[in-house]
Amino acid sequence: xxxxxxxxxxxxxxxxxxxxxxxxxxxxxxxxxxxxxxxxxxxxxxxxxxxxxxxxxxxxxxxxxxxxxxxxxxxxxxxxxxxxxxxxxxxxxxxxxxxxxxxxxxxxxxxxxxxxxxxxxxxxxxxxxxxxxxxxxxxxxxxxxxxxxxxxxxxxxxxxxxxxxxxxxxxxxxxxxxxxxxxxxxxxxxxxxxxxxxxxxxxxxxxxxxxxxxxxxxxxxxxxxxxxxxxxxxxxxxxxxxxxxxxxxxxxxxxxxxxxxxxxxxxxxxxxxxxxxxxxxxxxxxxxxxxxxxxxxxxxxxxxxxxxxxxxxxxxxxxxxxxxxxxxxxxxxxxxxxxxxxxxxxxxxxxxxxxxxxxxxxxxxxxxxxxxxxxxxxxxxxxxxxxxxxxx
Numbered sequence: 001x002x003x004x005x006x007x008x009x010x011x012x013x014x015x016x017x018x019x020x021x022x023x024x025x026x027x028x029x030x031x032x033x034x035x036x037x038x039x040x041x042x043x044x045x046x047x048x049x050x051x052x053x054x055x056x057x058x059x060x061x062x063x064x065x066x067x068x069x070x071x072x073x074x075x076x077x078x079x080x081x082x083x084x085x086x087x088x089x090x091x092x093x094x095x096x097x098x099x100x101x102x103x104x105x106x107x108x109x110x111x112x113x114x115x116x117x118x119x120x121x122x123x124x125x126x127x128x129x130x131x132x133x134x135x136x137x138x139x140x141x142x143x144x145x146x147x148x149x150x151x152x153x154x155x156x157x158x159x160x161x162x163x164x165x166x167x168x169x170x171x172x173x174x175x176x177x178x179x180x181x182x183x184x185x186x187x188x189x190x191x192x193x194x195x196x197x198x199x200x201x202x203x204x205x206x207x208x209x210x211x212x213x214x215x216x217x218x219x220x221x222x223x224x225x226x227x228x229x230x231x232x233x234x235x236x237x238x239x240x241x242x243x244x245x246x247x248x249x250x251x252x253x254x255x256x257x258x259x260x261x262x263x264x265x266x267x268x269x270x271x272x273x274x275x276x277x278x279x280x281x282x283x284x285x286x287x288x289x290x291x292x293x294x295x296x297x298x299x300x301x302x303x304x305x306x307x308x309x310x311x312x313x314x315x316x317x318x319x320x321x322x323x324x325x326x327x328x329x330x331x332x333x334x335x336x337x338x339x340x341x342x343x344x345x346x347x348x349x350x351x352x353x354x355x356x357x358x359x360x361x362x363x364x365x366x367x368x369x370x371x372x373x374x375x376x377x378x379x380x381x382x383x384x385x386x387x388x389x390x391x392x
Contacts (some may be wrong), residue, residue: 002027002147003102003141019087019102020143022151023109023130024183025078029102031089033069038062041093043071048086080108080130105140107147107166107247108131109186111175123175125152126185127166134164150178218261241268242297242354251299251328258351261311269293270355272307276315291371293355299327301357305367312349320371322364327354 021027032045040060045052055346058071073087085108088307090099108130109111113123127148134140141161148166149156160167175181242265244252259269272291291307317339323330331352340350356367 002143004143007136007138007140015099016101016103018134018137018140019104020140020147021078021082021104021106022127022147022184023078023080023106027075027078029073029075029087029089030101031071031073031091033091035066036069036091036093038068038190040067041067041091041096043069043383044090045071045073046086046088047202049088056122078104078106080106083130084132099145105134105137107144107186109181111170111186111188112170117269121172122169123172123173123218124169126169128164134303147261152178169216182260239268240295241270241293242299243268245298245300245328246298249299249328251331254331254352255299258353260350269353272309272355275309275318295356295358297327297357297380299331301354302326303359303361304330304354305356305359305363305364305371306352306354307331307352308337310339310344310345310349311351315345315349320368322359322368324361324364326359360384 002020004020007014019027019029032047033040033043043058045054052073054071054073058069061068061070069090069091073089075082075087082104085104086101087104088099088101090097106129107127109130110126111123112126114121127144143160144166145159147153148159148168152170154168158168158287193315211249230295242253242255246252255269259267270293272293274291276288297304303324305320306323306327308321310317319329324334334350334352335347337344340347355371356364359367
């Protein structure tokens with residue numbers, strides 16, 4: 001459905017179609033050859049006239065009507081600089097040759113709007129072709145409006161059109177929770193408004209980076225903007241969550257303090273708060289979340305992945321690390337970490353939570369990297385010389 005005919009058909013261009021795409025999409029181009037014969041010819045692919053090295057074998061189906069060929073070209077992660085590119089599928093056998101062409105029309109996303117320091121407000125989503133303007137192209141117009149409507153779950157009539165730009169206004173929370181919007185890596189232009197005074201206090205232009213993609217799939221469980229609370233569960237033995245070993249070790253005492261701060265004394269920590277972070281209010285509004293602890297973990301378990309959090313207001317830095325040591329052994333090391341020696345910091349500011357255990361080195365590293373790819377964390381700056389600390 002993303003391939004559409006040119007609205008104003010010109011003789012000699014019947015083999016050309018427009019391929020409507022959004023930044024970040026994955027495209028599967030299918031080329032079909034009908035009613036050929038054995039031995040079959042070769043299907044070739046070109047990108048702006050240059051041959052594409054294509055390693056996939058075509059699908060060949062032979063029946064009483066003849067031989068049919070199907071071949072695919074996969075385009076992963078469409079980028080804005082692909083706007084206007086031409087992909088060509090060609091087939092040749094003997095004296096016969098034919099081709100089909102698809103011209104990419106790639107639409108990028110810009111976001112504008114006013115937000116306040118509590119991360120409330122409305123944002124205007126603007127979709128526009130990345131590098132050129134395809135004016136008076138009605139077939140493409142219908143297709144891009146349908147794609148936008150599907151992306152943000154609105155009716156096509158709710159999409160405003162002006163100067164070849166397509167726009168919709170949505171609440172900030174709705175935008176944050178839409179993974180497809182975030183995956184487009186939008187450019188964000190925001191006004192930060194002081195709700196007590198009105199008017200614009202400051203303006204930032206933020207080019208979205210990988211952290212925007214990562215974070216926004218969880219419901220926020222923050223008590224307020226900077227002091228999130230962990231989630232706790234029942235004390236049922238063997239259920240998911242981080243619990244004390246019951247032997248009165250150092251980590252038992254530490255975990256009791258974390259649980260008391262979070263809930264008033266229950267025995268199992270089931271989720272860890274990822275602090276909001278960023279250099280400005282917009283980055284903070286697009287960060288933060290919660291990490292669910294999926295396995296039963298005790299403080300004596302070894303081969304762990306952990307999160308170390310500083311709860312000191314105006315700091316709130318975190319670290320994701322992995323080690324073959326147990327949680328209680330790692331806590332003893334972290335009690336002497338460089339971050340806690342900073343002015344105004346002490347051990348009461350630190351929360352150490354194990355989020356996975358019983359993992360071999362490859363699984364620990366994969367788990368840690370997966371967490372890094374999900375969350376943007378305001379990281380602690382530890383000395384690189386410490387060989388026992390793996391810093392994000």
